[in-house]
Amino acid sequence: MIILKILCLILWLVVIPFCMGLLFFPLVGKSFRTPAVALMAGYILLFGLLELIGIPVVLLAVYNGFTIFVRLFTPCILLCAAAGILITLYRKKQSGAYIYEMSRAAVRPDNTKREISLEGKIVFGLFLILVGFQLYMAFTRASFDGDDAYYGAQAVAAQQLDTLYRVNPYTGRSTPLDIRHGLALFPIWEAYLGRMSGVHATIVSHTAVPLLLIPLTYVLYYQIGKILLRKRKDLLPMFMVVMALWQMFGNISIYTPETFFLTRTWQGKSFAGSFVIPAVIWLFLCLFASFDESDNPDDFELLNDTGERKTGFWILLACLNFAGGASSSLAVLLSCLMSAGFAVLFAVRQKRFGILVKTGFTCVTGGIYVLLYLLLTHGIIRL
Numbered sequence: 001m002i003i004l005k006i007l008c009l010i011l012w013l014v015v016i017p018f019c020m021g022l023l024f025f026p027l028v029g030k031s032f033r034t035p036a037v038a039l040m041a042g043y044i045l046l047f048g049l050l051e052l053i054g055i056p057v058v059l060l061a062v063y064n065g066f067t068i069f070v071r072l073f074t075p076c077i078l079l080c081a082a083a084g085i086l087i088t089l090y091r092k093k094q095s096g097a098y099i100y101e102m103s104r105a106a107v108r109p110d111n112t113k114r115e116i117s118l119e120g121k122i123v124f125g126l127f128l129i130l131v132g133f134q135l136y137m138a139f140t141r142a143s144f145d146g147d148d149a150y151y152g153a154q155a156v157a158a159q160q161l162d163t164l165y166r167v168n169p170y171t172g173r174s175t176p177l178d179i180r181h182g183l184a185l186f187p188i189w190e191a192y193l194g195r196m197s198g199v200h201a202t203i204v205s206h207t208a209v210p211l212l213l214i215p216l217t218y219v220l221y222y223q224i225g226k227i228l229l230r231k232r233k234d235l236l237p238m239f240m241v242v243m244a245l246w247q248m249f250g251n252i253s254i255y256t257p258e259t260f261f262l263t264r265t266w267q268g269k270s271f272a273g274s275f276v277i278p279a280v281i282w283l284f285l286c287l288f289a290s291f292d293e294s295d296n297p298d299d300f301e302l303l304n305d306t307g308e309r310k311t312g313f314w315i316l317l318a319c320l321n322f323a324g325g326a327s328s329s330l331a332v333l334l335s336c337l338m339s340a341g342f343a344v345l346f347a348v349r350q351k352r353f354g355i356l357v358k359t360g361f362t363c364v365t366g367g368i369y370v371l372l373y374l375l376l377t378h379g380i381i382r383l
Contacts, residue, residue, distance in 0.1 A: 009193065013212045059383055
């Protein structure tokens, strides 16, 4: 039974999001068609669907809200995962060639013929040891804080009482909808994982979720490092070691992102600081980082595909500016502001006003979220 539950968690935490991420492969360049990018894109899409489906249920369903959410959310993500698989299999006449292309990209994510030096392999091995130590500590030394009395209890209430933000987690009594937290559905996602795997929501949040989100965050940092260090790829292993050490020794106060990353991994605000904000940086690097003639020709293809090959990143940015609301309402505002700031910089740099227009469209989803939040919290819309 325990093995079956573990397999179910792997299915809903890894397999389904990965297959959902395959939907974006036809819209990005070949160098980005890697398992790592598929997993990151899948989670951005998953949390976007979580908000799109979950918010109406939270606002309108007083009773049996969680059951309604599960019945709507499950077929949507399964449909997206199935579509991703079908696109991967049928995009080319010979599906094996496409899968082979992905496997090569996974082995050589930098798409170059240069091999990593022995020193680089040793340093990267050190990075893997550091990450393994963090995962071990997260699994065996789970930290607890005052916020667990709210966020953890909301996930448990959803799983056991079949309601969404209609129970006061401090008293267990019925209460009007908690608008301040009701649009951030990260605890509901954890309750959903518990429902689909048969595991208690508290165990899912404190044990299973960190084992996924910690590696996922480092995968994102690795993708950022690939672009920032494109001229010095030999420094990429050291970059990852520095990032791992930074996370381990960043606990200089209870408010730092590093503290949240390793001690509150299962909370939405941690996901906002560790994944959502860096993901905005990664997407803009993918869209606008440029190469000069001294760069490797293979790398030149990485970020200089045709405009159609960048469509996937614009769509992902639009999803991210809405999906960030699953972690925190503030994350949507921050991601939209960051998008606007980066858009101004790149529009001036490249002398292209169209960048501002495209970025504006990606912020529409986040703007609707923020507007809805303001209308609800100021009592203009009453439920």
